Structure formats: C-alpha cells, structure tokens
Amino acid sequence: MPGFLIAGGLRVRMGKKDKAMKMMRKADNEIMPWKNGMGVTAQIDIYPESAKFPDGDFLWRLSSATVSASAPFSKFENCDRLLAVWKGKGMKLNDHDLPPLTPYKFSGDSAMEGVLHDGEVMDLGIIYRRGKVTVDMTSEEFTKEVVALNLEPGVHYFFCVSGSMAVGQNLLEEGDTVRVDGAQAVKLSGKLGTKYFHIAAMPH
Incomplete structure (x- = not known):
C-alpha cells in the first residue's frame, strides 16, 4: 500500500519511483571555479553525463552561482546563455x-560585465551549444496547489526558488532541482505563491 510523505507542509502520495526523474539536492552540487577564475559556481547538471565542463565537451551545463561583487562574466565561444537572478535584488x-526572476538570453561570445544593484545575488544559468540544442527557461509561480503538465520530448529541470514543492514524488526545498527525461505527464504540487523555474532543453 502506498503511504504519504509530509514535508514543508506538502502531503505527497508515495509509490513506485519514476526512473525518468532524478533528484538533485542543492547540498550535493559540485562546486567549481569560474572559467575566468573570479568566482565559483555550483554545477547542478551537465549533459551528457560523461562530459567534463573544463574539457568543453558538453551540450549544456546548468548551474547556480553566488555573485558577491561586480565582475566580468566568463566567455564561452559558440555557446548561448540563459541567466536569471533567483535570490537578491538583481544586477545589470x-x-x-x-x-529577480527574469530570465535573460545572451551570447556566450559577448564580453559581459555584471554590476550588482544592492548586495550579492544568486543566479541560475544554463550554458548551451549554439545550433545543437534549443533551451527555454521560464519563471513560474503556483496559482493553484496542483499543476498537471504534459512535457514535450527533451530534458526538463524544475528548480525550487522559494518554499517547498513536489515534482511527482520528489520533494524539493529552496535551491533543489529535479530533472525529468523525455515526454511524459508530470504533476507539480506546492503552496500558493511558491516560485520555481522550468528549464527545457531539446537536442537537435
């Protein structure tokens, strides 16, 4: 008989785990230096899983960084980037x-300078190979406690910005991510006002 797991005020029915979903806890992210050496980032996921970011053999890399001071961004030739501030007052x-919570797309070839508005921020970003993968990032908020999605083919990430939420049977706290592979129906649940990002990556 399936049971229930209660965490963060959410009551989630437990059953057989979905092998097409992978839980990625914030505490388990791999900490890596910025390419330009001026900071560090927490790598959430890299695709394919055999890729090594320093070797540049990835299709995309999803990560979160703490930006404590104004600084130039690293360049990544032949890549595009999507970036959003998820904690803090934003930057230029x-x-x-x-x-905050406004994804912005720019070329990895461009020289970019990040200038903080008022104190440090935490960002969420994905770097991906131009012409080899299509990526979309949207900022979402629960306006009802259960959301049913029919995901398109590709790889999908759900990143919890605030509070707690569930993707299927996976419970997320702030800064946690769930990866969902392939086209399938997915149920999200969370308290009203809980914010999250949905990132979809579709290789060509």
Missing part, C-alpha cells in the same frame, strides 16, 4: 537590467 549585465 552591460546595459541590460536583470531584475
């Missing part, structure tokens, strides 16, 4: 204002 990338 060159002439573009980047308020």
Whole structure:
C-alpha cells in the first residue's frame, strides 16, 4: 500500500519511483571555479553525463552561482546563455537590467560585465551549444496547489526558488532541482505563491 510523505507542509502520495526523474539536492552540487577564475559556481547538471565542463565537451551545463561583487562574466565561444537572478535584488549585465526572476538570453561570445544593484545575488544559468540544442527557461509561480503538465520530448529541470514543492514524488526545498527525461505527464504540487523555474532543453 502506498503511504504519504509530509514535508514543508506538502502531503505527497508515495509509490513506485519514476526512473525518468532524478533528484538533485542543492547540498550535493559540485562546486567549481569560474572559467575566468573570479568566482565559483555550483554545477547542478551537465549533459551528457560523461562530459567534463573544463574539457568543453558538453551540450549544456546548468548551474547556480553566488555573485558577491561586480565582475566580468566568463566567455564561452559558440555557446548561448540563459541567466536569471533567483535570490537578491538583481544586477545589470552591460546595459541590460536583470531584475529577480527574469530570465535573460545572451551570447556566450559577448564580453559581459555584471554590476550588482544592492548586495550579492544568486543566479541560475544554463550554458548551451549554439545550433545543437534549443533551451527555454521560464519563471513560474503556483496559482493553484496542483499543476498537471504534459512535457514535450527533451530534458526538463524544475528548480525550487522559494518554499517547498513536489515534482511527482520528489520533494524539493529552496535551491533543489529535479530533472525529468523525455515526454511524459508530470504533476507539480506546492503552496500558493511558491516560485520555481522550468528549464527545457531539446537536442537537435
């Protein structure tokens, strides 16, 4: 008989685990130096899993970084980037204002300077190979406690920004991520107002 797991005010029905989902706890992220050596980032996932970020043999890399001071961003040739601030008051990338929870796409070939508005921020970013994969990042908020999604083919990430939420039977706290592989129906649950990002990566 399936039971229930209660955490963060969520009551989630437990059953057989879905092998197409992978839980990625914030505490388990791999800490790596920035390419330009001016900071560190927490690598959440890299695709394919055999890829090594320093070797540059990845299709995409999802990560979160703490930006404590204004600094230039690393360059990544032949890549595009999507970036969003998920904690803090935002920053400016060159002439573009980047308020919290607003994904911004830019070329990895470009020289970018990050200038903080008011104190450090934490960002969520994905670097991906131009022309080899299509990536989308959206900022979402629970307006009802259960959301049913029919995911398209590809790889999907759900990143919990605030509070707690569940993706299927996986319970996420702030900064945790669930990866979902392939086209399938997925149920999300969370308290009203809980915020999260949905990142979809579709290799060509």
